[in-house]
Amino acid sequence: MILPELERLKEYFFEFSESWIRPTSEIVSHSLLIRVTHNCPWNRCKFCDCYKGKKFECRSVEEIKQDIDATRAIRDEIDALAKKLGGMNWVAKVIDSYFLYNKSPMELKGNELKNFQSIVNVFNWLDFGARTVFFQDADNVIMSTPDLVEVIEYLKQTFPSIERIASYARVKTLAKKTLEELRELYRAGLLRLHIGFESGDDEVLRHINKGVTSKEHISAVKKAKEAGFEIAEYVMPGIGGRDRSEQHAKNTARALNEIDPDFIMLRPYIPRKGTSLFEEYKKGSFQLTSPHERLRELKIFIDELNVKSRVCFDQPVMNSWYRDPGRRYLLFKPDSDGYKFPEEKDRVRELIEEGLAIGESVHIHAKDQIELPHL
Ligand code: SF4
Known part of the structure; x- marks a missing residue:
């Protein structure tokens, strides 16, 4: 029956x-x-x-x-x-x-x-x-x-x-809402906003056509924080390519220091077919950073970061850094709580050094991740 x-x-x-x-x-x-x-x-x-x-x-x-x-x-x-x-x-x-x-x-x-x-x-x-x-x-x-x-x-x-x-939430949208409107949404029960920052460097933001400047981003997100929201900011190691790697790391850390979000989520850049940045990468006008270059970029970023946020490497596919035959290894723990800063900043630095001590050929290059599905 x-x-x-x-x-x-x-x-x-x-x-x-x-x-x-x-x-x-x-x-x-x-x-x-x-x-x-x-x-x-x-x-x-x-x-x-x-x-x-x-x-x-x-x-x-x-x-x-x-x-x-x-x-x-x-x-x-x-x-x-x-x-x-x-x-x-x-x-x-x-x-x-x-x-x-x-x-x-x-x-x-x-x-x-x-x-x-x-x-x-x-x-x-x-x-x-x-x-x-x-x-x-x-x-x-x-x-x-x-x-x-x-x-x-x-x-x-x-x-x-x-x-x-x-x-x-998109930053341009947050910028258009008044503080009181954002407070109304928060009081109603919308408590956490996930925001794609990608980079705090204006040249990188212009290049990737994010449609917002670092200053606009900082001001809108600070307003959302003032309204009460818990903020998760998404950052893309590697999105500056080789040319803008260092400025991307430094200016992103500088902007995040001003915002001090609750979470910083790292999503290393992987080219996606069908996008214009993928075409630039294929033509060679955008050069992907190698795994060691990405770790060095991350080192600059972490060194400059003075926040009380949780720094998270919670997307295991994008954050798988090296492999042994047949197996992928995560350099950083992949959970959504990540590492509490500043208490665990030194732990992240140690892990970066561990990654740099591993031969680059053992690492997974972003170009080898292109075929991986989104998660
Ligand atoms: S990253 Fe994609 S989904 Fe997010 S604002 Fe840009 S185009 Fe829209």
Whole structure:
């Protein structure tokens, strides 16, 4: 006999970003994913292929609320199943055997796939305590403040267990919001912003077409900090190439010293096919730094950094530095808590020295990472 809860579960799904891009901290906390916008309003950074050719738009409050309602309906059916079957372990087994009978998740298509992904996302979220939510896609603060507050409040009323909502945000958008608007968003429950800084050097920012200067970045992020947000800044070792490596390291550290974000996330640059920076790299006008050059750049950056942030190497593919036959090694620990500065600054310096003591041919060059998928 098929359980009626399983039959009903087949009716629900909500929207996900096709890119599945989200911070590692949101992956490990199994955050519920709520899609607030489609794609990126800028979409012109020369290194980025995340939303290429895709149009940006804000979803309507009604559409997002419908997704939240679908999430609640899935939660109710999973709760009912857990009570009936005696725990979440049984629910997982029953869902797998019912939805994946005779097939793998890779074979699911269209609404069947969306339905399964929605159930898995809600199941994992509940199993991890239903505490964190991540808004998709690249810049959700761009939505009108009253609309976004309405979405956040509806979400929190629907799920009182939520402790943290996080989102990517673009600096130009933060600059346009008033301090009071940012405070409203924070008070409503949007607590953490993930911001792509990449570099604090204006020449590098111009070259990669980030669309913002270092000064604009510092001022907008400081305002967001003042509003109360927890700030995670993303930095790209190697994005200055050979020519601008040192200035990239020094000016990025200088800017971060002014901001003193809660987290500094390092995402070494890997050329992505289909981007204009990849074409520059192929033609030779942009030269990738070698692994030792990257470590020396990192050394300058870390030496100049005077912050109370956590410095994180939490993306293990981009941060795998060297290999033995068949195995990749991480020089730095890959967790989302990283190293607490200034207390662990010397530890990071020691690890850089360890990396430099390893022959360069054992290291993984960024050019060997090009084919790796995004995570
Ligand atoms: S703002 Fe972010 S998502 Fe948009 S193009 Fe730049 S890096 Fe890509």
